[in-house]
Amino acid sequence: MARGDAVDAIVVGSGPNGLAAAVTLARAGLSVRVHEAAAEPGGGARTAELTLPGFRHDVCSAVHPMALASPFFRAFGLERRIELRVPELSFAHPLDGGRAGLAWRDFDRTVAGLGRDGRAYRRLLAQLVAHEAAVTEFTGSTLLRAPRHPLVAAGFGLRALEQGTPAWNLRFRGDVAPAMLTGVAAHAIRPLPSLGTAGTGLVLTTHAHARGWPIPVGGSGAIVAALVDDLVAHGGEVATDAAVDDLAALPPARAVLLDVTPRALARLAGDRLPARYRRALRGFRYGNAAAKVDFALAGPVPWADPAVAGAGTVHLGGTREEIAAGERDVARGRHPSSPYVLVSQPSTLDESRAPEGRHVLWTYTHVPAGSTLDPTEAVTRQVERFAPGFRDLVLASSSRSAEQMQAENPNYIGGDIASGAPSLAQLVRRPVLSPDPWRTPLAGVYLASASTPPGPGVHGLAGWHAAASALRHEFGLGMPRLAP
Structure with missing residues (x-):
């Protein structure tokens, strides 16, 4: 043609x-x-060499919570066409003092690691994880269509009402489980708590414990x-x-x-x-924005809690209250002093992404729409907070402000990667x-x-x-x- x-x-x-x-x-x-x-x-x-030759970075998306759950990709047979590596540890959430919340694909293992809040975490998510396909069905299309599994949809709605309102802390006693849930909900780049962020967090966390969050080889x-x-x-x-x-x-x-x-x-x-x-x-x-930094590293990130190294995705920002405060700043047009940072080191799962012994690190942070700020120092400082010695491993970096994100992809208006x-x-x-x-x-x-x-x-x-x-x-x- x-x-x-x-x-x-x-x-x-x-x-x-x-x-x-x-x-x-x-x-x-x-x-x-x-x-x-x-x-x-x-x-x-897309995937490209953004820093140094031989270091292959994902231009925007890196980890794909829906790659195994999406009805389209399942019909298309994506996992039969390309290799998807699914870490046993879907995501981690470091906290100060060398602690971390660990969200394993194994739901029971995750619950066991949360101590006194394990039972509350189970009550919040068990029904959704057990019925992940039903959750995917009614959240994967227009919400105006009647769900085929109304009881699961109703349960999802009640949980979103809880986690999307000031009632979000009522079931928890510690700070680890709430921080984990907030780190996932913050993917929505919206003020917390809200119904939109709660829905996002519940869907993504369900996939984390059901099919996992895969990373494509290459x-x-x-x-x-x-x-x-x-x-x-x-x-x-x-x-x-x-x-x-x-x-x-x-x-x-x-x-x-x-x-x-x-x-x-x-x-x-x-x-x-x-x-x-x-x-x-x-x-x-259009919503608030993302700004991105890619790093070429001399070695793996030296997380204070070594278990974090096994996670495909890491959420940085501290406690639930810290992350919520940072997202409020972004919504008010301010750059947070302690920003939320989303991190992935795909080279720990896929050796083709960097030269032998080296690593790539993918990060983005949340900023006000249209921001021109270079996020490199803010992101580096937040990673260093939970991985002392990180700065010493950086061989090169490549950053894009929110304004540059839009220049590269017109669908990202003001840096809004959610369109x-x-x-x-x-x-x-x-x-x-x-x-x-x-x-x-x-x-x-x-x-x-x-x-x-x-x-x-x-x-x-x-x-x-x-x-x-x-x-x-x-x-x-x-x-x-x-x-x-």
Whole structure:
């Protein structure tokens, strides 16, 4: 296919959601072209040498809690296409004094390690872990659809009400279990406690104890490569360096699926959109930001608690109260003196990521939207707090402020890697209140990004749902088989 040729479907944007949509459409027998503005596909799910030769870093996402649980990736057979290494220790949460909370895949082992709060942790999470597939089902699509497992959904809702309100400390006596839960909830980059952060924390913690949080061998780019390979094998193509500035400039297609933000959709479609829908897109709110630092290290991170070294993910920031205070500062437009930092050292699981004996360290921290601050010193100081001697291991680093995050990926408005604040309101209305929020009022045009349900994460579900809607409405087709 030449770039100007007519096709059945065009996908704009080649992040995991855009590629999931493209793969689904191509597997249904349609001709599909993906337009990507960057020089290579993948969006935030790319892997590159950012510091020194031979050190391969993930550009945005590194650890993938939904890689094994996502219905799309399960249908696609991702774990049969690439190697996913799942650490026994899903995440760790260091505290001062050399202590740490350890969230093992083994739920009982985690409970046993929490002492007097173990029983409370079990009561909070046991039902969700036992019914992880049901949790994934009702949180993996629009919340307007009736869940197939209403009792599990109700239990999830009650727990979110507890952990999303000032009642979040009532069941605990110590500081370790609350800190662990807060470290996961803070992934949402929102003030704590809130219903949106509680929901995020409960879902991710459920996956940590059910299937685990895997790391792809070779980096996140391996996921993108598997999707592109399947697309090409079924007749599709990816056109890179192919920015789209106006929907009218696209070649003819029966369906156009956009892995872009609502703001970009409003710009691409202009006054062709109904005024009410256009107002809804412009009223969509973007959240606080992430700033990122990648390190090339001479050796593994010297955690004060050696057990932390076995974790695929580490949450830094101290106690529940410290993290909540830091997230409040971010929401008020201030840079916290003690920031929340999310850390992964994938080279402990995947030796291909760094030269022999060396390591890569992936980190990001939370900052106000649009921040221009270089986060290197703040992140280094927080890692050093829980791993004395860390500074001495740094061979090189590469940082990106929130402003630079947006410059690299236009979907990260102001550095918002969630492509829209994951508040409760915007998880229900993302970006509009509809049982089919992926379908726009423009004939044949669909929104297929993290700005639609189920929201952020490398899971492909937003693109998969958008493709299902397009297949149904534009082509009269059902969902195809995706397995290898």
